[in-house]
Amino acid sequence: MNIGTLFIVSAPSGAGKTSLVKALRENLDGFTVSVSHTTRAQRPGEVHGRDYFFVSHAEFETMIEAGEFLEHARVFDNYYGTARATVENALAGGQDVLLEIDWQGARQIRTLMPDCISIFILPPSLRTLEERLKARGQDDPDTIARRMRDAISEMSHYNEYDYLIVNDDFDRALADLRSIVVASRLKTGRQSEVYKDLIDGLLA
Template structure:
């Protein structure tokens, strides 16, 4: 059987939907997955480490990378840039490694245009009330920013139809199980992995 390329798994959804938590648990349970660290111009939140959670860069640095086409995708969200360094992701996929991206919706739609064979999954909260509660519990943003995020979330929910799958993040273990099932099913698709019987010796 010929070697197949890895999967590009894209998770996105409204801020506060729990993408990061689901991604961390998925990586813990599926150690063969490679996490693609995104780049951002926003300031680190408490506990975030450069190169682990994000690559924290200046606005000038990110704009220069955009001009050189060195990002697989990029977007502006709440007045900050977010983007995915391109080379490492493309090389990992060619080498047969499965890569997971946790990115904003604008960025996910860019990736879909460049890499339509990716697996695009939209993470949603069980309700807007639950989303508001999660964002407030983080305690990292002002009320003005929180309200902006909630208004943006309502608009972002309209993009669900652009994705292959939608997962409601109500209970984390159940949501992770759904994501694992999606990945396993996608790896078994005939169009991804041509099957040839070995000749009997």
């Protein structure tokens, strides 16, 4: 049975994680991006069920009590979490799963699923990170200042991850991300299941 691989992608806000994952989905088949639950407000252009499942604090806490999350954390006064069933069902069906989560969630999942592959994305500089946050036009100066402080805290956990990508040139960063996913699919254990009949025939 071909079991999918779980990929974790983390980055400080403004590093380009969401844009890279979106581009990867458009360039590579065979994996699904798990949609997280959150209690934060829906931003302009976001779609419920595509970008996030937007729920109330009460709904989220009920799900925590029911043990429905693979991981969850409180970030910027809001909850974020990954539903257990969504990930486990996709992996069992042979799909690779990609999670966009912060370092707290990544640490929880690595404990539960040590075979996962974790990737951290860095901006090329703090100045670039701040410029990207301002360019969004979604946050006031105080919020941006807080995001910058939290970004430094988030980036201090980069060495807990298997791979590190610096998003200076978007196309190069996308190629790096894609290469990690493709290389994982070529591991002997996975290929031996995909090509079991071929291998049996070659060794008959």
